[in-house]
Structure formats: structure tokens, C-alpha cells
Amino acid sequence: MSNLSKSGAIPTVPGSYVLLLADVVSRWHFSMDTLLEGSQIHPDQLLRSDCRIELPRFSALIKRAVELTGEPGLGYHLGLQMKVSYHGLIGQAAMVAQTIGEAVDILRQYYQLQSSILSISLERQEDRVTLVFEENDLQYPLGRVGAQFLMLGFATMGESLTGQPMTGEGYVRFSRPDYFDRYQHLLPGKVRFNQPFNGLVFPAELMERPLVMADPIAARLAREQCKQELNRLMAEPSMAQLVRDLAFDEVQGFATLEDVAAKLHQSPRTLQRRLGVEGVTYRELVEQIRRDKALRLILAGSHSVGQVADLLGYGDVTNFSRAFRRWTGASPRSYRQQQESSKT
Numbered sequence: 001m002s003n004l005s006k007s008g009a010i011p012t013v014p015g016s017y018v019l020l021l022a023d024v025v026s027r028w029h030f031s032m033d034t035l036l037e038g039s040q041i042h043p044d045q046l047l048r049s050d051c052r053i054e055l056p057r058f059s060a061l062i063k064r065a066v067e068l069t070g071e072p073g074l075g076y077h078l079g080l081q082m083k084v085s086y087h088g089l090i091g092q093a094a095m096v097a098q099t100i101g102e103a104v105d106i107l108r109q110y111y112q113l114q115s116s117i118l119s120i121s122l123e124r125q126e127d128r129v130t131l132v133f134e135e136n137d138l139q140y141p142l143g144r145v146g147a148q149f150l151m152l153g154f155a156t157m158g159e160s161l162t163g164q165p166m167t168g169e170g171y172v173r174f175s176r177p178d179y180f181d182r183y184q185h186l187l188p189g190k191v192r193f194n195q196p197f198n199g200l201v202f203p204a205e206l207m208e209r210p211l212v213m214a215d216p217i218a219a220r221l222a223r224e225q226c227k228q229e230l231n232r233l234m235a236e237p238s239m240a241q242l243v244r245d246l247a248f249d250e251v252q253g254f255a256t257l258e259d260v261a262a263k264l265h266q267s268p269r270t271l272q273r274r275l276g277v278e279g280v281t282y283r284e285l286v287e288q289i290r291r292d293k294a295l296r297l298i299l300a301g302s303h304s305v306g307q308v309a310d311l312l313g314y315g316d317v318t319n320f321s322r323a324f325r326r327w328t329g330a331s332p333r334s335y336r337q338q339q340e341s342s343k344t
Contacts, residue, residue, distance in 0.1 A: 010292050011117045011140050013058050015051030016086040021065055024077045030068040035065060035198025048279070049088055054288075055117055055140050056295055060329040062145050076183040076249065077146035084161060089229060093162065093222035096215040098332065102209035107213040110226040118142065131209060132199040138300050144174045147198050155188045163212045168202025183300050209246055239274045239337060240285060247282075248289050255315050257282045291327045294320070298332045299339055307334045 018041065022032040032043055039061060045051055068073050084091040090110045094103040108120040108131075113130075116136055123130040133150060136139055142150070152168040158166040170191040180191075190204075246260045255263075260282070275281060277333040290312050299309045309320035324332050 011055040013115045015046035025065045075148025075181045078149040082156045084157045096218040098214045100209045117164035130201045161211045171199045219233030
């Protein structure tokens with residue numbers, strides 16, 4: 001899977017988030033295999049440091065987890081268990097920073113190394129700081145569970161980094177849920193609902209709070225690694241991304257593996273081998289493209305389900321609907337209705 005979101009790509013989250021979700025669900029005595037059933041995700045895949053899961057697939061897993069556990073406030077459970085180490089290289093850099101301010105700066109600059117869901121911006125005022133979590137693609141808004149997860153997760157990580165409780169307020173776009181009273185005592189501050197953004201507001205003095213594992217030399221080295229990795233991913237598209245760019249034409253449809261290999265001046269066997277090094281096959285890339293375009297076209301509402309099926313090369317609507325349900329856990333029409341209702 002691609003490590004960094006490219007223009008037109010579906011946003012992704014790190015595989016570690018799925019591992020965290022499985023761990024939380026296990027407390028209701030449901031296994032990882034039960035959670036992942038029908039998702040086409042193998043547990044071993046999640047152990048890779050470069051594993052990325054497309055947001056619609058992760059959202060479907062969250063929905064399944066809520067259905068299995070019967071717990072609509074699952075996002076709060078996830079947030080309470082969030083650890084800095086789940087964020088790979090940027091987590092390592094944040095842990096050895098000097099202060100909360102430096103750790104926040106690392107997460108803000110390099111969060112794209114871990115997830116392409118959103119961007120983090122920081123607004124400073126005299127006595128307070130506002131962290132805003134802005135979706136990179138408005139077609140994929142941060143849902144209620146996701147917002148709960150991130151808001152409480154950042155506060156939990158702040159407490160673990162400093163060894164002291166965090167204070168502040170959470171701002172969320174959604175309305176106050178019926179079950180909120182059960183979790184209010186676990187939160188580090190007040191939550192303001194129906195706000196124009198998702199984010200955290202906290203006293204500016206917290207930015208100077210020292211971290212328990214501060215190490216100036218290790219921090220400098222870790223930040224340089226983050227910088228190099230981000231530059232590499234931005235400047236050098238992976239072979240998988242090159243193939244994605246060549247595999248589909250809006251007029252001619254999908255190209256064969258042989259056609260793409262010829263355009264890249266490689267033999268089909270060499271292309272397959274190079275894709276294998278990146279942990280993906282040509283067939284899987286075609287599936288990703290179909291899923292990406294199907295979700296966008298269904299959400300746009302400008303084509304009927306039958307027209308979308310034809311555009312993506314499906315023989316009939318039934319096969320397309322079956323594939324769409326495999327990707328999202330819902331039919332095309334139900335998925336569109338769910339996404340529209342989540343925005344209200």
C-alpha cells in the first residue's frame with residue numbers, strides 16, 4: 001500500500017490503528033479474526049510498519065466493532081488506549097522532544113507519514129493554543145467515533161509524554177450523543193459540540209511542559225529522519241503509484257499488466273517483481289482504483305449505480321454491488337445515504 005496519500009487517492013490510516021481497534025474489541029471477547037471477517041485484511045499485514053488501510057475500509061471496521069460490542073462510544077475507549085509508539089517514526093521523534101510544544105510541532109509537520117486523513121494546524125494566542133484537525137478530503141469527513149478517538153487520544157498521549165494530566169477543551173462538529181454522560185468523567189476537560197471544527201484548545205503554558213523522555217540529541221536525529229522520509233515520499237512516487245497512474249484511462253478503461261509494463265519499458269515479470277517488493281500485486285492495484293473511483297462516483301451522485309458499474313468495467317450491476325459491499329460493508333445506495341446523513 002502507498003505510504004503517503006497522493007492527489008486523488010483515498011485517505012489512509014496506519015495499520016496500528018486497526019490493531020488498537022482489535023485490542024479494544026477483544027475486551028468484549030471478540031477475536032481479531034471476527035473483527036476482520038470479510039475485510040480482506042490479514043492480521044500479518046497489520047504488523048508491517050508501512051501498512052496503510054484506506055479510510056472507508058477502516059470506517060467499515062469501526063462500524064462492525066460498534067455492532068459487535070453494542071458500544072456507540074467506542075471512540076472514547078480507543079482514545080484512552082492511544083499510545084505515541086503507535087505512530088512509528090514520528091512517535092519516536094515526539095517521545096524524545098524537549099517539550100509538549102516540540103512534540104506537537106513534530107506531529108503537525110510529519111503526521112502525513114502515518115496518515116493522510118487530515119492535516120494539523122496550530123493557532124497561538126496569548127493565553128491559549130488551538131489545534132485544528134482538518135480533513136484533507138471533504139468527501140471523507142471525520143466521523144463521530146473518529147473524532148472521539150483523536151480528541152481523547154491526543155490528550156492521552158500528552159499525559160503519557162509528560163507524566164502529568166492534561167487540561168483543555170475539545171471542539172467537535174457533531175452534536176452531543178445520548179451516551180456522552182457515561183464518558184464525561186474520563187475526559188480532561190469540557191467538550192463543546194456543534195462547533196465549526198474538530199480540535200483541541202488548551203492553555204498556552206502547556207506548550208512549555210517538559211517531557212519525561214526528553215533527549216536533545218535523539219530528538220535532533222529523529223526529526224532529521226522524519227524530514228528525509230517525508231522528502232523521499234513526496235519526491236519519489238513508488239512503483240505502485242506509477243502503475244496506478246497508468247492503469248486506468250477515463251476513455252479506454254483499464255489497461256492490462258502487459259500494456260502498463262510496456263509504458264514503463266519493463267517486462268511484465270519485472271514489473272510484477274517490483275510491485276511485489278512493495279507488497280502489492282497488479283490485480284490489487286486495479287481493485288484499489290475501482291474502489292477509489294466507485295466511492296467518489298457514488299458519493300458525487302452524478303451517475304446511476306449501473307453507469308458506475310459500466311465505467312469501471314463490471315459485467316453487470318450485481319457484480320459491482322457485491323464488490324462495493326465487500327469494500328464498505330454497505331450497498332452503493334446505502335453507503336451514499338450513510339455518508340449524507342453523517343454530514344447533517
